[in-house]
Amino acid sequence: MAVNVTFDGSLEGFFCVVYAVYYEKITPSSIQEEGMDQLSFDAATRFIETDAKKATRVFNAIREKISEDAADNVHRAFHANHDGRFSALLNYIRLGFSVGHMVDSHLHENFVRLVHKLAKNVWREAHLLHGFCRFEETKQGAYYCKVTPKNDVLPMLAAHFVQRLMNQAWVIHDKVRNKAAIYDGNSCVISSVPANGVTVSLAEGEIETQELWVTFFNTLAIDERKNIKLQKQLLPLYFRGNMTEFVPIRPAPKR
């Protein structure tokens, strides 16, 4: 039964699609996030409900019957910014259930290579942002960080900073997807925020710290070794719009 499948766009939702493929014997001709789907005339559209129990079963099956690496790949590639990711992931998981951990050796299959590529791409961006995120102390005491990533790496960033900045409240704001990871010093939630709905007023002394950092940054370059091309290669321009050392520091708030 060929149908166009839609789901709520979450990873759990996607696992429920996988569940339906096996237990309801559906053959998706396309898989799309609800609301993002294109109208099509050749087949019926079916929305798959998200059910945490089913999702957990699928996720555990991937970890146990395929491999932990495959579970990592699925988790990462799912957050990629690529239209074909859902069907590639479904094919990857299906192949995995038939060949087990050897799935990652099937590099002749286009979808295996695509999943690897997307997973790597997402992981790379998340890893770079672990370093390139910049927090600012706000008047309320929480630290605010703005990101504009290409892939949906917010969950990975949140997981990292929950460890790193365990004892301070912070917010990581994904301006592209209008959502934010909010941590109060105990637990972290990801929720949507209205576009342009965030105003930040900086704490006293924050500008001074930023200036110290910028001074440190500028002092460190060695003129005799100048290599702007290498710098661009290692720190692509698209990250720099959110980084303290590359944007002019805002004027100090009026008191």
Added chain:
Amino acid sequence: MDMMDKLKILADAAKYDVACTSSGSNRAAKRGELGHNVACGICHSFTADGRCISLLKILLTNQCIYDCQYCGNRRSTDIPRAEFTPDEVAELTIRFYQRNYIEGLFLSSAIVKNPDHTMELLINALKIVREKYRFNGYIHVKTIPGADDALVRQAALLADRLSVNIELPSHESLKVLAPDKTKQNIIAPMKIIREGIAQAKNELALYRHAKNEPSFAPAGQSTQLIVGATPESDSKIVSLAEGLYGKFKLKRVFYSAYIPAGGKNLPTADPPLLREHRLYQADWLLRFYNYTASELFSNPDENLSLEMDPKCHWAVNNLHQFPVEINKADYLTLLRVPGIGQVSAQRIVAARRVGKIDFDGLKKMRVVLRRAKFFITCDGKTFDKLPLYPETIAPRLRDNSQIAGYQQLSLSWQ
């Protein structure tokens, strides 16, 4: 003097130290402490010279009693001097870390009064960062040549990584350019750190309680060599590095192209950046590709080729070991093919478990064939009919060979 001026002077004084890695230590976050460590290390920014910033790299002070000619902070230069208090260092580290500017602290110092006193100052600063400010992130500290053994051990319990800079690759050069240092007092702390690490590992295996003890330099030790200030050949430098990795179990040896600092008996030419690059390539061959220094050089006065990377150079001189069959060769043999690195070799080994690989398959796997194609066969087939002779292959392996190749092509078409 305000904080801004101090930071400028003491960061400027520390910037010629190459090491800025934050890898090798894996430590979970703890409630009530700031920060954690990830094994792979994280780069936080890149300066205009393309170097990574990962740590707050500063000197505690640049008021030095030594007069090492290669160093900009020697006592005979006329530069502004400054010093941080330990509390200032700690506070700055915390402020930067909370904003995710840095991965941790890299603290070094000029020699004040004597080596022991300097080492004590460093330890004091580390104690304040770790104990008063409860900092759990990465710390790299310099050990001062000639400092007491007990002080070195104490520093190793507070820091993740220690380093002693050898700077000059031979005893003779040290005598000429750094009369206050000797080979012995550089090597001595390295031995202590090596033994401390070995002992800590042993205790960890023997006693369960050792897990709760502060760990001894968990990210190991590193050093730095200056290249181009003295006449040592690459062969000598790479052999020295090999010895340091083998005997002293160093995690990293860094190479730094000498930048003229105006001292006596020193060259004033531009820094030999390409030579430095080649040394790093050779260093990688030692650490990740199972090469030995003796394979890379035919005599002790030889330098690395500037035209070709060391792996290509080795392959061209050892053509009898090629071509290599992609579907059969073991992992270590694959690693020796120019253009095939660890990632490509791993992909090849994985993919051939489920089927034969041909050149098209290699391309799909994103194995770069530009250099590799001369040295491999896929199922017995070669990429093109180019015979394996040094004179046919070498011109195509040079770093700018693509340009040369195009020129050749256009000539033959005319």
